[in-house]
Amino acid sequence: MLTKQSAKDGPPEAKLLAAVMDAINVGVIVLDQNECVVCWNPWVEKVSGIAVDAVHGKRLTEVFPELEGKRIQSAARSALRNGYASILSQSLNKAPFPLFTREPATEGLIRIQQAIHVLPLHMEGMAPHCLIQIFDVTPAVSRERILREQAQEMRAFSHIDGLTEIANRRRYDECVEDEFRRAKRNGTLLSLIMIDIDYFKAYNDSYGHQMGDACLTRIADTLNAALHRPGDLVARYGGEEFVVVLPCTDREGAYQIAEHMRSQVEALNIRHAASAVADHVTISLGVASVVPLHSRELDELQDYADKALYQAKHAGRNRVVVYDAPAT
Amino acid sequence: MITLSDIQHDALVEIFNISIGRAAAAMSSIVNEEITLAVPSFRFMTIGEAADALCTGEGRRICGVTQTYNGTFDAEAILMFPEERSLEIVRMMVGESFPLNELSELEQEAMSEIGNIILNACIGTIANIIGGKFTSTLPAFRLGTSREILHADEKSADDFVLFIYIDFIMAKREIHGYVAFLMNIPSIAGLLESVDRFIGKIPQ
Numbered sequence: 001m002l003t004k005q006s007a008k009d010g011p012p013e014a015k016l017l018a019a020v021m022d023a024i025n026v027g028v029i030v031l032d033q034n035e036c037v038v039c040w041n042p043w044v045e046k047v048s049g050i051a052v053d054a055v056h057g058k059r060l061t062e063v064f065p066e067l068e069g070k071r072i073q074s075a076a077r078s079a080l081r082n083g084y085a086s087i088l089s090q091s092l093n094k095a096p097f098p099l100f101t102r103e104p105a106t107e108g109l110i111r112i113q114q115a116i117h118v119l120p121l122h123m124e125g126m127a128p129h130c131l132i133q134i135f136d137v138t139p140a141v142s143r144e145r146i147l148r149e150q151a152q153e154m155r156a157f158s159h160i161d162g163l164t165e166i167a168n169r170r171r172y173d174e175c176v177e178d179e180f181r182r183a184k185r186n187g188t189l190l191s192l193i194m195i196d197i198d199y200f201k202a203y204n205d206s207y208g209h210q211m212g213d214a215c216l217t218r219i220a221d222t223l224n225a226a227l228h229r230p231g232d233l234v235a236r237y238g239g240e241e242f243v244v245v246l247p248c249t250d251r252e253g254a255y256q257i258a259e260h261m262r263s264q265v266e267a268l269n270i271r272h273a274a275s276a277v278a279d280h281v282t283i284s285l286g287v288a289s290v291v292p293l294h295s296r297e298l299d300e301l302q303d304y305a306d307k308a309l310y311q312a313k314h315a316g317r318n319r320v321v322v323y324d325a326p327a328t
Numbered sequence: 329m330i331t332l333s334d335i336q337h338d339a340l341v342e343i344f345n346i347s348i349g350r351a352a353a354a355m356s357s358i359v360n361e362e363i364t365l366a367v368p369s370f371r372f373m374t375i376g377e378a379a380d381a382l383c384t385g386e387g388r389r390i391c392g393v394t395q396t397y398n399g400t401f402d403a404e405a406i407l408m409f410p411e412e413r414s415l416e417i418v419r420m421m422v423g424e425s426f427p428l429n430e431l432s433e434l435e436q437e438a439m440s441e442i443g444n445i446i447l448n449a450c451i452g453t454i455a456n457i458i459g460g461k462f463t464s465t466l467p468a469f470r471l472g473t474s475r476e477i478l479h480a481d482e483k484s485a486d487d488f489v490l491f492i493y494i495d496f497i498m499a500k501r502e503i504h505g506y507v508a509f510l511m512n513i514p515s516i517a518g519l520l521e522s523v524d525r526f527i528g529k530i531p532q
Binding site: 071074078082083084085086087088089090091092093115117119120122137140141144147 | 354357358359395399418421422432433434435437438440441442444445448451452455461462463464465466467
């Protein structure tokens with residue numbers, strides 16, 4: 001067994017090699033042809049808690065019975081018998097060796113995440129040996145976990161409107177397409193409500209953008225509070241426009257929700273002296289409802305809701321108009 | 329052009345399927361889910377032809393895991409998937425719930441291990457047939473166009489590859505991949521002679 005102790009009286013090359021084994025920050029285990037341990041460096045001693053003297057000449061699976069029949073065993077055999085190299089990745093082999101470090105904060109033991117390389121060793125006039133290198137990839141694993149969490153967070157943020165914190169246009173686009181497909185598949189109804197704040201430009205002009213933002217946020221909260229089913233969605237569509245997706249909802253049901261929204265916004269009683277409709281902030285709503293048959297396109301449904309909203313505005317605002325599909 | 333008789337082709341497909349079956353069993357036990365690997369066919373072709381066969385579109389990247397084998401003859405073996413397919417495979421095997429757009433460092437390593445298992449199984453088969461002996465390097469992960477991965481621009485366009493089709497089936501999904509062995513003509517001739525000897529041993 002190559003150790004500093006055993007190399008003490010050996011040739012300088014052996015001393016040097018033993019010193020390298022001692023210093024290197026990688027686990028090194030060498031097996032002979034019979035899968036018995038002939039090298040076990042101090043890195044492995046330290047993290048396994050097993051001294052080199054205790055493993056000398058023992059088969060690897062005697063030292064670690066849990067490795068019996070595992071990939072590391074077949075990789076070592078493949079190296080010894082066939083001369084093939086193998087890698088065992090951290091992702092596919094959850095820390096095969098029972099190796100531990102102390103977590104600095106809690107002093108608790110944590111199992112080291114490992115990447116393992118198994119290589120055949122060929123030496124002139126000697127039976128083949130097998131080198132097992134163990135790398136501690138624990139920091140890389142936690143780095144990737146953080147990266148993944150951040151990416152997930154960013155994705156969530158990319159679907160939320162920064163001001164009102166309800167769904168944004170992108171989230172709406174994805175949602176309405178999914179719901180349209182679902183309704184088409186199941187032959188169910190899908191309703192949309194398009195909403196516009198009445199005379200919002202005038203509100204901004206007379207009260208300033210800060211008040212305008214506060215108004216948008218309060219209305220968004222109010223619209224959101226009017227929905228109770230998990231599949232329903234309200235999104236900020238553009239500046240002062242909102243849109244509501246209501247799966248499995250007929251015209252009458254959608255109208256009820258729209259009217260409730262209108263009255264709730266009115267009940268907020270946000271002062272709006274520049275409005276030509278009332279002395280407070282109001283909204284206009286257009287409702288459309290379809291069973292998406294094969295001939296129906298999503299654009300059509302959105303177009304109907306838009307038309308209904310336009311009619312609501314023309315009919316004097318602060319009201320709900322339900323689109324009446326022309327007879328086909 | 330190197331052509332094979334039907335019996336040579338069928339015999340080799342049969343042999344590849346046996347060893348690739350063992351690789352599939354090894355992978356299934358790693359992920360605790362049934363994985364099926366199958367070799368439906370293979371061909372000899374020039375590097376240029378192989379690069380064209382792998383090219384799924386202008387500038388599209390291929391994910392490759394490569395290993396060099398030295399011994400009875402020298403060959404570079406490469407397992408290849410279109411980049412987006414490699415993402416699928418790794419994610420099915422690793423079971424990651426939130427995928428990034430590219431393979432992360434650790435995922436590349438997982439892909440290398442998948443390639444390592446498949447390539448060692450393939451070369452093991454060839455070694456058995458020809459009664460040869462090979463040693464291998466560690467696998468390396470590469471991303472690039474099919475021409476880059478196959479070194480098509482460095483090698484002579486007439487260099488040959490043994491091009492093996494591999495079907496990778498997991499969780500009811502089927503993903504097609506390829507293994508290419510870059511070999512020279514004498515190595516291929518040696519392989520074919522061995523196949524003939526092997527067929528000769530099979531009782532007809």
